[in-house]
Amino acid sequence: MRRRPRSRPRSRPRSRPRSRLRLPVALFTVLATVATVAACDGGVHGTPGASGLRDPYFPKLGNGGYDVGHYALDLDYDPDTHHLSGTAEITATAGKALSAFNLDLRGLTVREVTVDGEKAVASRAGREVTVRPHDELPEGHTFRATVRYDGEPVTITDPDGTGEGWLRTADGALGLGEPTGSMAWFPGNHHPSDKATYDIRVTVPVGVQAVSNGELRRTKRSSDGRRTAYDWRMRQPMASYLATVAIGKFETERGRTPAGIPVYTAVDPDEAKASAKVLARLPEVLDWEAERFGAYPFSSTGAIVDRAGDVGYALETQTRPVFPVAPDVGLLVHELAHQWYGDSVTPKSWRDMWLNEGFATYAEWLWDEEHGGDTARQTFEAIMKRPASDGVWAFPPAEPPNAAHLSDSPVYERGAMVLQKVREAIGDTKFSALLKSWPTDHKYRCADTDDFTAYVERKNPGKGEALAGVWETWLYGNGKPESAS
Missing domain, CATH: 2.60.40.1730 (tricorn interacting facor f3 domain)
Structure with missing residues (x-):
């Protein structure tokens, strides 16, 4: 979804979510052959x-x-x-x-x-x-x-x-x-x-x-x-x-x-x-x-x-x-x-919207990077120049305060910033592999934020400490981070 972001007040800190929704049945062709279970x-x-x-x-x-x-x-x-x-x-x-x-x-x-x-x-x-x-x-x-x-x-x-x-x-x-x-x-x-x-x-x-x-x-x-x-x-x-x-x-x-x-x-x-x-x-x-x-x-x-x-x-x-x-x-x-x-790869709940919009926004950054425009890092740095009062810092991308904020700037732009920090933490080669393996390994399925963070950590052993910093500061942190590093 691409809607015009609006500036919103900062949200209150909330606990890290974990969805408990079940995964859906995948295909009708599979569903239609499921044996009937007796009462x-x-x-x-x-x-x-x-x-x-x-x-x-x-x-x-x-x-x-x-x-x-x-x-x-x-x-x-x-x-x-x-x-x-x-x-x-x-x-x-x-x-x-x-x-x-x-x-x-x-x-x-x-x-x-x-x-x-x-x-x-x-x-x-x-x-x-x-x-x-x-x-x-x-x-x-x-x-x-x-x-x-x-x-x-x-x-x-x-x-x-x-x-x-x-x-x-x-x-x-x-x-x-x-x-x-x-x-x-x-x-x-x-x-x-x-x-x-x-x-x-x-x-x-x-x-x-x-x-x-x-x-x-x-x-x-x-x-x-x-x-x-x-x-x-x-x-x-x-x-x-x-x-x-x-x-x-x-x-x-x-x-x-x-x-x-x-x-x-x-x-x-x-x-x-x-x-x-x-x-x-x-x-x-x-x-x-x-x-x-x-x-x-x-x-x-x-x-x-x-x-x-x-x-x-x-x-x-x-x-x-x-x-x-x-x-x-x-x-x-x-x-x-x-x-x-x-x-x-569909979100398990609407809380996980940043997984949709962060990736789609980062795709734009990559397109620009490879077609004569700013690099993703330069786009990231341009956002970092915005003041702490700017709407992009209103709430963490993984925790919109309510349904009215699902299409706000943090879900899109700051969601993409999370991905840029993951790229810097694991390196370009590993990040390129992640862009393919995440949607391939979860094809036609649903996933939430915890699924994603656990997946990135599992795919990048030895990077746990660096990634934990990304999650804490960029995914769940309130307000504008003190530094882009």
């Missing part, structure tokens, strides 16, 4: 799954008791009436014997829920939909919940005042999810720790298009010729906040990177001329990043460029980042770097 004997009964995962900043976000493996979404949207109707087929595995489970859904009306083909009882309390299946779900059982719903999807205002969810645009709509917006257009387990694969079908009136994540498998015109369905498939695991749907008039282009990765771009006609030059460099940027960060983790890439005024920020939606206007090369580098850092 416990002896009168043991299921219990309801938790209605939240106790995220440090969004405690009610997500749901306990199950892991989603696959979402099949069938959406129908009319921009003129702003009406969305949908069917969500959610394939998941029960983590314990379940008498009920919850789904996150903001606004919209639930019309019917079935579980494994049997009608289920669904009740609503705000954004929590509680589903009580006809029969209890045994631990280890892979089940299929189907939810029919409709209504006028809403725009959600972030704690930082930014809009997300379902954003109406001049010629359609844009679905964006970070950090909680995806619940505005489909029900699910909307915490980053539960990743899944996706099939997303979007039906829209002829004259507008629907663009989403992954690969466009087919388009199909309705029998009356008035509507078109666009079928998209995201084959690798994706956190729900990275899912997107862009509906509108676009100029689309297909191509391939030099390494053979398919490229699909969709650009608002008003931004086509301004975007052409930088989007022509997308294959170059992606291949440069693959050389430094390891093999590209997904089966396609691309971009969505909307017009000015429709959305106020860029977002690293998986395989197809969204830009509010024609991006510059630095922003393209940033959002594509997220495909490794944030999309493939």
Whole structure:
């Protein structure tokens, strides 16, 4: 995510966090073959799954008791009436014997829920939909919940005042999810720790298009010729906040990177001329990043460029980042770097945002360093010249004081400064290896700050004391450090 940083007051010191969230089931193909575990004997009964995962900043976000493996979404949207109707087929595995489970859904009306083909009882309390299946779900059982719903999807205002969810645009709509917006257009387990694969079908009136994540498998015109369905498939695991749907008039282009990765771009006609030059460099940027960060983790890439005024920020939606206007090369580098850092390796909780933004910001520093600009060290030193009152020193990157600060400067710039200090502690050769091994060894998984610090220390024996100083001063330290050394 790339939002304009704002200066914030210094946070109070807090204890070093440790996430206790479980890792998600990785792939639908694996999930679908999990053997069904028989129900416990002896009168043991299921219990309801938790209605939240106790995220440090969004405690009610997500749901306990199950892991989603696959979402099949069938959406129908009319921009003129702003009406969305949908069917969500959610394939998941029960983590314990379940008498009920919850789904996150903001606004919209639930019309019917079935579980494994049997009608289920669904009740609503705000954004929590509680589903009580006809029969209890045994631990280890892979089940299929189907939810029919409709209504006028809403725009959600972030704690930082930014809009997300379902954003109406001049010629359609844009679905964006970070950090909680995806619940505005489909029900699910909307915490980053539960990743899944996706099939997303979007039906829209002829004259507008629907663009989403992954690969466009087919388009199909309705029998009356008035509507078109666009079928998209995201084959690798994706956190729900990275899912997107862009509906509108676009100029689309297909191509391939030099390494053979398919490229699909969709650009608002008003931004086509301004975007052409930088989007022509997308294959170059992606291949440069693959050389430094390891093999590209997904089966396609691309971009969505909307017009000015429709959305106020860029977002690293998986395989197809969204830009509010024609991006510059630095922003393209940033959002594509997220495909490794944030999309493939996803934070266990929203407290770990610096692992996304610090790496993506450092990717910009590296690009400049290798393309005739300032070195990463020079960029670091320029930030160090800012006064102690500057917003970059407002709080430690690993400990934003609350959800309103997740997109502030310390998460981005000071997060990148942590990486520069790691580079200086372990040396360029080891650091280059780390940039590849961290996303490779955690591919399609979730990780938190403690996972990262332990990983760096394990990969660099003998550097424990130097790294401990980096963590204490740059990752968790309050205020501006006294020295850049």
